[in-house]
Amino acid sequence: MKAGVFLKRFILLALGCVMGFGAWAMSPATVSEYELKAAYLYNFALFTTWPQDRMEEKDAPLVFCVFAQDEQAASIAGLQTRKIRDRGILVRQIEMPEDGRGCHVLFFGAKSTEAIPGILEIVRDTGTLTVTDVPDSIRKEAVISMAIENGRLAFDVNLLNARRARLILSSKLLKLARTAN
């Protein structure tokens, strides 16, 4: 009897998921794209190991930074309720490149282009996971860059940047990356 209830719930869930996925795939510019990217951001953090000096305080939260004016800012702010290995997540909305100091994860989108070179200069070797979804050449400066491909969100990893940032990315993550070099 219990199995029957479960079965019904499962079928409904499965149906819901398939329909949701279909909707997202048909209109990539919907809100769910931001949500998906935010979820990816969270996942990247999950497979990342920061250098010792960035994790000294035991229960200090991981700091996720995003430019206040970025379209992504709202969805990233939603991650604040999640946890990564017993650490909370603190989402900081930044305005100035100087605000980038102390970030564990830094996301920059197309809207924050002018501030990027400055902030990259600041966080280059401070152990910050830089993630972007910009399509132009500046994406080469980030550790991970996301892109839509065949209606699916894919990502590339720049190992050189990761090494420079003293970050260790899980091989599981690298395995899923479209390119990793």
Next chain:
Amino acid sequence: MKINAGLLWLTPKAESSSLWRIDIVVTAAALLLAGIVLIAAEFVILRSSLLGELDVQMRIIGDNSGAALMFKDRAAADEILGTLQASPSVDVAILYTREGEMFAQYRRHDIDTSLAFLRPTQSQRATLTYVEYLRNVDVAGNPVGALYIRANMRQLYIQLLWYVGTTVLVVLTITVAAALLLRRMRRAVRHAEERVGYLAYYDTVTHLPNRHAFNECFEARLGESREQDQKLTLLFLDLDDFKVVNDTLGHHVGDVLLKVVAEKLSTCIRQGDTVYRVGGDEFAMILPNIDRENAVIVAEKFIRTLSQPLNIEGHTLYVSTSIGISMFPHDGADTATLLRNADAAMYSAKERGKNTFQYFSEEMHEKSSLRLALEGDLRLALEHREFEVHYQPIVALETGEVVAVEALLRWQHPAKGMIGPNIFIPLAETTGLIVPIGEWVLRQACTDAHAWHAQGHDVQVSVNLSGRQFREEPLIDTILTILLETGLDPSMLMLEITESVLMEHAEATVARLYRLKDKGIYLSIDDFGTGYSSMTYLKRFPVAKLKIDQSFIRDIPEDSEDVAITTATIQMAHGLKLRVVAEGIETKAQADFLRQRGCDMGQGYLFSRPVSFDALMEYLKANATRSQ
């Protein structure tokens, strides 16, 4: 009821064979049981190792697919699940998202796709043909999905089948091997049992049934005879002088002789009758329901058969036998009495000059019980100082001077008075008591001789040595020790041995006699003329003196034959440079005749009967005065 002693111990073969079969069945059952237990254990082990393997695989897959689930990377998830191809037992693997959606699946190529695999409710379910696992996929402690794996147990059963096959093969092999081994062991045991049975009932030298078999059979036959009121005759047969053969030619020849005798005896009997070997050189026969005349015929046949010379290991042997016969119910009512009486009759036959047979009589019983009583007394006589040594002077016939004395043993029985040596010496010989008695006589004689020698009487002492004493290994040492103890000059001692002793011990004797001679002890041959009287022997042995037996002296000078023998003996002895003594001289005519013929010395009642030590001392004193 006929008892065959030879079959008493045989167990029926059928029983042994069924026992063997039971053993095999038990062995096979035990092995089979062990096999079943092993197979069950192997099943449990294989199954738990399969589950363990699956568990490990699930952990690996789950760990690896976490990221793919998180990034919704179906291609990566498919790839990860695809690695399960290497594991032939995994039929199906399905990855579910956190929300319960089927995210990726693996299905082995031969699995029917129409089978609906529904997400099970239990984390683990195992049936006899498959096992199912459902486990959460976690990343950093957070569940991101679930992994379902269903594995068949085909591989396990194939392995188990191999195992069963091997076990069955091993069980069969061991059973067959055990069967062969058991049969061989059983055969060996049966052989051993038969051998033991044979040894218990048969004599290995002659292959005749032994005393044990005889006793059982005789008891049974006696029972039958009693019931049917019939006669039962017992023949007791003893080889004469078998000991001589054994001692002179060795036990091997003795054994061969017994074997030949056994064969010869076996040819003399009727079909169905048996000869038993009941002792060293004793045989027995049971003759049911025959009368005296027929028993006599059988006994005579035995004696006749054995009186023919036997050629054994290059020796020509003349054996004779003495047979005693007792008969139920006339001579006894029970086994013990009949046996004892047959034995007494046999002894009587021996006393009558051997090579004959005797029926039992009451008189024999008395005699044999007398002998038994006397034997007991003889054992105590030495301890009770009932023996005494007397001496009979031996004089030089020419001068009448006493030159020697012969030591003679006397037994003063506390109840029966004086007992003659002709009665107790043979008894002492058969019982072996002659050895300590002879030693005592020698010591006493040497002590006494030392005494008269000290008083100036230059008189040698002659002591008889029996054949039995001669067989004792330390004889020479004993003699030398006694001489040392008593302080007697060895030249004052003369040892007398009979011809037969010399014959019996030939080679060894020569060496021993020379040892004695080297010590200065004189040797004399006693009772010359009664045995083989071989000249060759006389030449070979270091003998100084020869004593002519009194049987030749008794009738001289009247009996011309004795005269001839005596004369010839004296001449022969002188020719060999031996001195001659004649014993048993009772008349002056005998003494005169012997002196004329050159006989050196004489001994007998004419000169003196055997006297005590004290009387001898008187005699010597008187004799010394007379000679002067």
